[in-house]
Structure formats: C-alpha cells, structure tokens
Amino acid sequence: MQVQQELDRRKSMKNKHSQYFSGKYALSGITVCGDCGNAYRRVHWKNRGTVWRCKSRVDKREHNCSGRTIYEKDLHEAIIKAINETVVDREDFLQQLSENINSVLTDGLTGRLEELDSKLKELESEIISLAIGGQGYDELASKILALRGE
Structure with a gap:
C-alpha cells in the first residue's frame, strides 16, 4: 500500500x-x-x-x-x-x-478575507436589527447559508 x-x-x-x-x-x-x-x-x-x-x-x-x-x-x-x-x-x-x-x-486570500469581513459586518448588523424586531430569522439563515456556499 x-x-x-x-x-x-x-x-x-x-x-x-x-x-x-x-x-x-x-x-x-x-x-x-x-x-x-x-x-x-x-x-x-x-x-x-x-x-x-x-x-x-x-x-x-x-x-x-x-x-x-x-x-x-x-x-x-x-x-x-x-x-x-x-x-x-x-x-x-x-x-x-x-x-x-x-x-x-x-496569496490571493487577503482580498477575499476583506470581502468576507465586510459581509460578516453587514450580517451582524442585520442580526441585531432582526433581534430587536423579533422577526426575519429564516431569511437571515438563508443568507448565511448562501454566503457559506451551502
């Protein structure tokens, strides 16, 4: 083997x-x-x-x-x-x-990491606003899965 x-x-x-x-x-x-x-x-x-x-x-x-x-x-x-x-x-x-x-x-990851950081910040602010309003978790979950490629 x-x-x-x-x-x-x-x-x-x-x-x-x-x-x-x-x-x-x-x-x-x-x-x-x-x-x-x-x-x-x-x-x-x-x-x-x-x-x-x-x-x-x-x-x-x-x-x-x-x-x-x-x-x-x-x-x-x-x-x-x-x-x-x-x-x-x-x-x-x-x-x-x-x-x-x-x-x-x-190499080549720096730009991708910055892009992911900005998307994470956007999602974080959405989570906070949805948590305050108490709605829209399914929509947010689908966005997170799309971001992860699932």
Missing part, C-alpha cells in the same frame, strides 16, 4: 511540461531553467564530463531556450555555498522562510 501511495505521490508531481518525478539523481526535477521553466536534465559529455542542461535544449525538437549549460561540479559548489550561508545566517534564513511561507499561504 505504501508503494502505491509513493507512486501516486510521484505522479502528482507532474508539472506543466509533462515531466514526472525522477529519483535517479538528487537534483532531478528540482533544478529548473530560469529561461523557459523546463526541468534540467543530467547529461554526460565524453570530453567535458557531466553537465546539467535544459530539457528543451536536450530535446532537439524544442530547441527554443537560451538556458545555459551548468557543469555538475559548479552546481554542487553553488549548493554547498547556499547551505553554508544558510547555516551561518540561520536566524535571517528562518525569518525569510517564515515570511515566504506566510506569503504563499495568504
């Missing part, structure tokens, strides 16, 4: 360019071209060693990308440098990470 769950998880990682998760190399699927958004692929050149190239450059039929070729050694050095900077500036990193997570979680 766990194997099936892992296979389903990997299938769900499909991106806009119809590429699937690959666990063969540590950087597969997470190294992305800044030019076209395709994933980078690991390619071994006999005369120059191992490099990472944009998928659209590797597949000759889609050669419309100007993403550069990255030597694997340089890529590893950049990752090690980033990890070391993260360890040294841990507090700054954690603060930035927290801000990024909050930004992603609230």
